[in-house]
Amino acid sequence: MEQGMSEWFVNTTRTAQNKFSFRTANLYEDAIRSTRDLVAQYSNEGIAHAGRYTQKVADIVLERFQAIEGILREIYIDPFADHSFNESERKELSLIVTAAYERELDRAIGMADNLCSSFVGANPERYASAIAALRYTATVSRARLDEAAMSVGRFEAALPSKQSTAPVNTQPDDVDATAMIDALIDEGRVFFQKITDLLERVGAQRKPQEQVTVAELKAWYTGMTELFELRFGAESPEYKVWAAGLEQIRLFGFENVGRFNPPGGHWELHNLGEALGLLTKIRLLQFRKRKTDSTSEELSGLHPKIAKRCRALFSAREYDSAVLAAFTAVEEQVRARSKAPATDVGVNLIASAMNPKSPALKFSDIPAEQEGYMALFRGSIGAIKNPLSHRTVGHSDPVRVTELLGLASFLMKLIDDLP
Structure with a gap:
């Protein structure tokens, strides 16, 4: 028995291979019969109609070849949908399906080549489009089959930890x-x-x-x-x-x-x-x-008001404007929660709203800690917001800007936590 593969898997894939060979053995028989009639028809019309002949042959072969995808799905993909597999089995199944499809593509190309050359001679230029159509169809079908095989793989990969409810990313x-x-x-x-x-x-x-x-x-x-x-x-x-x-x-x-x-x-x-x-x-x-x-992703953990104001500016690399918008939002929140007049701005607003002696926004009963919170807000407004209100600072490092937005977000959450 193949290493890492169950007896059921080995037997099932062998049976599938036999079924596939049987189903596809005579796939092109009627195509061959149809082209005999075409040869008789276009031989009478002359070589000038060789292009019409090769196009009809291409359509006949392509129609038969398109059935391969459905047969592969029916025999190799669908029977495995309700069974658990390990990684070795998944890879083996993918290899079997790919090899079978490649063999059928080569067979279809050979069939088109033989049927066309029997009429126009060994002149590939005359039926290059037929071969191209087969290859394009194969590209699309192969992608669909690969997606189906990967679906089996995702199912199987989740089996060892059945308790896991983590969503699978299929995008x-x-x-x-x-x-x-x-x-x-x-x-x-x-x-x-x-x-x-x-x-x-x-x-x-x-x-x-x-x-x-x-x-x-x-x-x-x-x-x-x-x-x-x-x-x-x-x-x-x-x-x-x-x-x-x-x-x-x-x-x-x-x-x-x-x-x-x-x-x-x-x-x-x-x-x-x-x-x-x-x-x-x-x-x-x-x-x-x-x-x-x-x-x-970079702004996912920010306070909603900060993220809303800054996301577009950050995405556009307007970093000065993003930082200014963030700390302006903090200042506005301080003013709203402390019910201060619109004339109170900047560091003066912070001092009046958080003064340890009679704070409108009280973060701690311990005066020294309350003074520390006031210094944190006052320093942020004075050292970060105010310069941007008066001149171009020139923030250019997105990592540093993300950190500043994080600070503004932290200040907003402190305010939200107040009773």
Whole structure:
């Protein structure tokens, strides 16, 4: 028995492998029969229709290949949903699913290659788009399967400590999401450059890797939509920006093709450029989210009034204004609780409100301690707030500013604790 794996797990995965092999053995048989009819049809129409033939073959093979994800889920993922696993078993399951999917992808690509080359000959340029569509479908499906496998993993990881009720974080990791979007932008730029080169050198001989087909572009747009829905969710700002923007691009092109040429002169370049703009918007959304999350984490323990006044200023790196706002809030709270007139300000307000002889705000029955509290408030207003009221101090260290905001928060909580 494999080390670290239960007998049940080993037997179940072996049975699953046999089931998967049986279910997929004849997956492409009807595709082969269908293409025989196509060969007869397009042979009569001539080689000029080779593009239509390869597109139909691509659609047939792609349709069969798309069934692989469901079969893998049914055989490898679903049966494990109600069972407990250790880490070794989870990793083994993930490896088995990945290996099975990769084998089927290679098989589908080989099938498309054989079926296409049987008609157009050994000329990969003519059916490069079919292969590209398969690869894009594989990328999206693989991501979904990986998410499903990780769900099993999260379930299993929680099993050893069944008493634990800590929530599992299933949200996208911001750093990984940002890296993914950067990679998509780079890929889109490569497409853009290829199309530009094609349009500038019409009729020139090009290598297959230098070409871009309509089917390849379509697969890219479709793959992006499915990837964003999978990665972020259909209700996420990222998905909504992409889906709504893509629909606007489609409608704009549909309504205006033939009426005028877009900037740049070509609709393919215009649409792709707009799509890259959408990716950049999503990239900025991620940046703002990370910045907001970071700020919220840094200011999470502050008094609510301090956090409310200072969060936006701190996030915008307006550090002088953030500190001034914090200690102004303290001063206002002192005035409100002591019922002092609006004319009492600054250190004079503190002295009158906390004077040990007759304090309106009494922190301690011991005169020396009450005087200490007064000195704490008075020093904070005099040394921190007042200079900012009259000149630019130039706070630039976010750590130091966070500490100052923490001091203001501490003073506010002292006031809140008063009877």
